[in-house]
Amino acid sequence: MLSFNKLFASVFLSLLYISSVNAIPFSAESRHSTHGSRIIGRGTKKDHYHPKSSYETFGDGIDHPLSKRADASMEDSAVAFMQAHAGISADFVHMHASFSGQTASHVYVKQRVNGIPIANAVANVAFNNKNKVVAYGSSFIDASKVPSAMPSVDVKDAISVAESALLGKHDKRKHPAPSLEYYAKDDGSVALTYVLQVRNRRMGTWYEAFVGAHSGELVSITDFVSDASYRALPIMEETLLDGFDILTDPQDLNSSPEGWHNDGQTSTITTAGNNVIAYKGTSDTTGRTTSQSSPGLNFQYTQNPDITPAAPSNVNAARVNVFYVVNTIHDITYKYGFTEDAFNFQNNNFGIGGLGNDRVTASVQDSSCVNNAFFQTPPDGQNGHMTMCLFTVTSPSRDGALENDIVSHEMTHGVTNRMTGGGTGRCLQTTESGGLGEGWSDAMANWLEQTDGTVRDFVLGQYIVNSAAGIRSHPYSTSAQVNPLRYSSVAHLQEPHAIGEVWANMLHVVYAALVGQLGYSPTARTDPTGSEGNVVFLHLFLDALPLQHCNPTFTTARDAWIQADANRYGGANRCTLWRAFASRGLGVNAKGFVDDVTIPSDC
Template sequence: MVAFNKFFAGALFLAIVYVSSGLAAPWPASLKHATNRLRIAGRGLQLNTFHPESTYQTFWEGIEHPLRKRAEASIEDRALAFIQAHLDVPADAVSFKCDYGIPVTNALTNVAFNKDDKLLRANQYAFSSFPGSFAHMSLANVASSTPTVFLEDAIASAEQTIDGTFNEHPPTLEFLALEVGSVRLTHVMQIQNAETNAWLEAFVDAHTGDVLSLTDFVTKTSYLLLPTQKEILTPEFQTLFDPQPTLGAFPDGWHSDGTTTTMATGGNNGISFKGAQTATTAQSAAGLVFKYPQSATTAPTTTANINAARVNAFHIVNSYGFTKAAFNFQNNNFGKGGARNDRITISVQNSAGIDNTDFSTPPDGQSGAMRMFLPSAMVLSRTISSYENTRGITNRMTGGRTDRCLKTTEAGRKSDAMADWNEKTTSAVPDYVLGQDVINDPASIRSHPYSTSATVNPLLYSSLRTPTEVHDIGEVWANILHNVYATLVTAHGLSTTAGTNPAGNEGNIVFLRLFIDALALQPCNPPFLTARTAWIQADTNRYAGANTCALLRAFASRGLGTAAANHCCARPLAAVVQGMHV
């Protein structure tokens, strides 16, 4: 407990340094976007969940660390040595969790190294961005590490409060930092409700039995829908011949999990079905041929359209992926790291809803679950499938395998940027209307098209002062990334084979590499400013900062410049530009 308290002392010091660098009362209401999010679950339960704000230190080209000269030192040893030295804590005060960070209570401390074994960045959690909240931090504010509420009683409390059932996933005992500055001991378990599709991680006070916080593994889509007019099939169907070998990441192809090969829409990375997981689509001809044209003149539930939906969803899930060590979704990881047996389950035309989608991302080792609900008029949507699949990627890669790290209102940004990227076939960057294959409307399912024109899309970083809903805030980030993409493609051109050959330096390849790299570099629940810094760090690491100036201009074009702060108020950000060659 003494070591635990000593860590808090270090965290408090960093918190004071951070918040004293320009923040001034009164606090903007939108500042809560970075640390809080309202959760509604079960029988009307409303919890304002708290996610500690982090200090985020970047070292650009990298700095030395205590074990750099020791070739035999593992990444675990190097990470632990740095944290111990940086926070001045004893060796037993921290423990190693995974290759993406070291967890401390409900705050995950991340460190990253580059290929030269130099430290790129580190973050730690200060538990509050408001001065004074740790004024009375002492051992008395840290709950006893011995539970007085039995696990069985804690599970019963969670089931009753959330209106669900414990799913038998192994529960844990963890400390949870609260906004008021205290730290509570909690039983942590997963609660599900098949009827409502609730899938929550509950933090139950191990001394009172109260539900203190929730992690929602289901990321729901919210659409601004107008009356459906007609289906738009853009782009038209085309036959892709044997796409799997060109991607290089699948030793036995898309239809094998390393031990079993199928001739249907099921394999190592995902299984696409309707109803039961046995209801897949089989090959239409020998040799893994899946030619099932969509029929726009018949109902979505006809056999032809169900097969088309299953085949297209299966293709999308296999087209986008990430590495085993970064906690991807695969049944067989071929001994390359991460947990096994967690391929994505893709339920097409799911009867639990109408004209909507969701994606559930439990921790590594449990399958991600994509549900494409029953359509009233649309048949299938490749952009929406791409969008949902990207949710799984972003949730797994940010913070490391827990799905606890994109949960604040500001960090819970959507994945429109990947769907936007996927639609581009030339170096031109026209306005992007998300979901043209869903509804025929100039703005489609978002409030504005994504655009480089401030007239077409006026959303800026300062727009975050007004909205409080996570999807509205997400549109601001997606539009910023649309402008980043346009800047990079204008500078470097476009590769027409980026989906199968990521080796080039064209703008769309650079964008996607930075998009993925930044996920691993950013801390848990990053606000916009921190996410921007992760992009700059990613460019410094992969491209030696060649795109830094262009990136900074693109972010600044939408109000996220180097002097931006708190959605409105300018302040010097020397730490952001220190080391940048601009």
């Protein structure tokens, strides 16, 4: 989701994304890392909880009990490691997902009691290509006392409770059937819950509800909102003020083997394909109006900024631009590891892995909102949904679909929510991890729009608000005078977008350090094999996501980057990374939002 720190902070975000410290006896740091809250329904604040995680990385890797067995699966190896390393019996492990990436294999599990998984007690184990364990994260709990596994509340009543509280509808035809999972609460108790999805398309909400199967109360929620030839804005450009180009055959057939105009079964001549359908309308299931090509798949619509965005030519330009940007990000991130196995968005997964039928549905000029944009990320196998709104600061209004950094910010929410935690969409829900999610989205937009080895300050959202200052509090910069945000800044921040600025600026510093050390590749968007700094940065960006634990913190996200470098580059960039993180207070001993500039002694 987008946030407008200068102009709109109190409008949309006050309704959807409020996170605050209250009287519960947790420190600011622990609450940021374990809690979050949302305003739901008719203005009720609902807290949600995720048990504190432990996280370890192991550099070159350590052996596990099945290391010498050539026939051992990664799933069996993960369980054997957890039993040896943490004393966790295989009887208490529920296998959720696994996949093999470019430099590591990943296994994601939930704690299990009475044969039922605990929704928010999860663990992940990562192995390098030498079959050694390189990362382990866990939020398993003491589950010696749990309620009966036999519900005393009828599932129909649970659905009614969720629909009433969340002002939405559980769609039996499109949503997964309600299931039973335990849920660990922050008072140490465990509740048996029905888990079901509730959505309100008009309001732009989509939740996973946990309703007590004995109490009948809404226990918790997962918020899925984070927040041929084409006339479009080239991906390295930010706004239409940079000028449209005619882009001929920009699809990458290694990432999209049927091209962009095949929906997984049939060829199309509209802004609909295997990776995304871009349309105008408030519903992603009915009333879609896509843009159609002229003969030869030519999508060449001219946008006129002097007239209303609702003019047909402007609507077509918006649909085409979103279609182009989302497909381009699909193709780039595919090359760097966001593939079918890694829970990406495609109708047809070509038998490679993961769940299909989940291309992105992208609604432009959506009438349900103004002055915002957001992305909804349900689990793998369900469509990600992007909502692009009009911005009313100027006259005529401006269209967020025509500012590439807004579109790429939203699409990156889908990437990070799917790749963290094994495709559940549940693992960036705490205040701190939600902030990291916002930071990654800004950092991806920044990466896409750096055009040479001179690392420029980056300003997000200039066009939509008609301001050179954009929509963040500071430009992203290596200069502490231009952007003074540090790790310690998080102690005074309670809103995920503000926290995200701290992380995004750290990643800007990391990017600059890598490009300064290793140079810049002008072909990084199409060729991930180079050794230049911008190539290395995006590899580490994508590699770190599945390595980290569910609901990561600043320190563990940093550790995942260091481990990703060990996996892919043998630690060649370790000291460069440590210096960059430490320069903004995230050094070796950083903890509790207290700055530390220490780097490892061998650096």
